[in-house]
Amino acid sequence: MGKRSYDQHCTVARALDVVGERWTLLLVRELLTGPKRFKDLLAGLPGIGTNLLAARLRALEENGILLRGTLPPPAGTGVYELTGLGRSLEPVILGLSRWGSRLVEEEPRERDERRPAWVAMALRSLFEPEADSPPEVYEFRIDGEAFHLRVEGCKVETRQGAAEVPDVVVSGGAGAFLSLSAGRMAPEEALGSGGIRIEGERDGEAAARCLKMLGSAIPTA
Structure with a gap:
C-alpha cells in the first residue's frame, strides 16, 4: 500500500x-x-x-x-x-495533553493501560515557567517511578529517572497527579489528603514554585 x-x-x-x-x-x-x-x-x-x-x-x-x-x-x-x-513537536504533544486532561477520568477504564510516563507528560504540560525562573530540578515519583523536570528560564526538559540533585521531590499516585493536571484538585487539597507528598526539598521557595505550576491547570467544568 x-x-x-x-x-x-x-x-x-x-x-x-x-x-x-x-x-x-x-x-x-x-x-x-x-x-x-x-x-x-x-x-x-x-x-x-x-x-x-x-x-x-x-x-x-x-x-x-x-x-x-x-x-x-x-x-x-x-x-x-x-x-x-x-x-x-513538543508543544503539539503538550497542547494535546492539556486538552486531553479534560477527557481522562481519574481512574482508568477496565480496558485501559496506564503508565507513570504518560502521567509525567500530563504534569509536564502544566509547567510554563517565566523567563526569569531560576534553574531548578523537580523530581516526581509517580506510583514509585521517577521522572524529573529541569527548569531554567522558559526552558523545561523532561527526563525519565531520578535526578542527581533535585531541589524538590514530589511523590504520589497516578490518579492524584492526573486530577492535578485536569484541574479537578488543587495542590493544597492533594497534599492535605495525602494524594501527593513533598518527600524532599532543598529550598522551600523551589517547592512553592513547583506547587504553583502544578496548580496552573484550568479547572474542569
Missing part, C-alpha cells in the same frame, strides 16, 4: 501527512523523555506490535523526525532519538 496523503496544499494537512497516522504522535511522546531502545518503545506502546512499530519508526526516520543513535559505553545499545524537527 502506498503512502496515504490528504493531497492538500495546506500546512495542517501536510503536517498530518507526516504525523497523522495512528501511533505516530504517541511514539513522539515516548521519545520526548529521552532516547529509547526498540524494546522500550514496544513496552511503552502496548498493542502496537513489532511490525507496525518498525514501520512507524522507519517513516519517522525518513521524514527527519527521529534518527538512530547508540548509547554511550558500557551500554553501547542502539536507540532511537528525536531530531530537532522531532523535538519541535
Whole structure:
C-alpha cells in the first residue's frame, strides 16, 4: 500500500501527512523523555506490535523526525532519538495533553493501560515557567517511578529517572497527579489528603514554585 496523503496544499494537512497516522504522535511522546531502545518503545506502546512499530519508526526516520543513535559505553545499545524537527513537536504533544486532561477520568477504564510516563507528560504540560525562573530540578515519583523536570528560564526538559540533585521531590499516585493536571484538585487539597507528598526539598521557595505550576491547570467544568 502506498503512502496515504490528504493531497492538500495546506500546512495542517501536510503536517498530518507526516504525523497523522495512528501511533505516530504517541511514539513522539515516548521519545520526548529521552532516547529509547526498540524494546522500550514496544513496552511503552502496548498493542502496537513489532511490525507496525518498525514501520512507524522507519517513516519517522525518513521524514527527519527521529534518527538512530547508540548509547554511550558500557551500554553501547542502539536507540532511537528525536531530531530537532522531532523535538519541535513538543508543544503539539503538550497542547494535546492539556486538552486531553479534560477527557481522562481519574481512574482508568477496565480496558485501559496506564503508565507513570504518560502521567509525567500530563504534569509536564502544566509547567510554563517565566523567563526569569531560576534553574531548578523537580523530581516526581509517580506510583514509585521517577521522572524529573529541569527548569531554567522558559526552558523545561523532561527526563525519565531520578535526578542527581533535585531541589524538590514530589511523590504520589497516578490518579492524584492526573486530577492535578485536569484541574479537578488543587495542590493544597492533594497534599492535605495525602494524594501527593513533598518527600524532599532543598529550598522551600523551589517547592512553592513547583506547587504553583502544578496548580496552573484550568479547572474542569
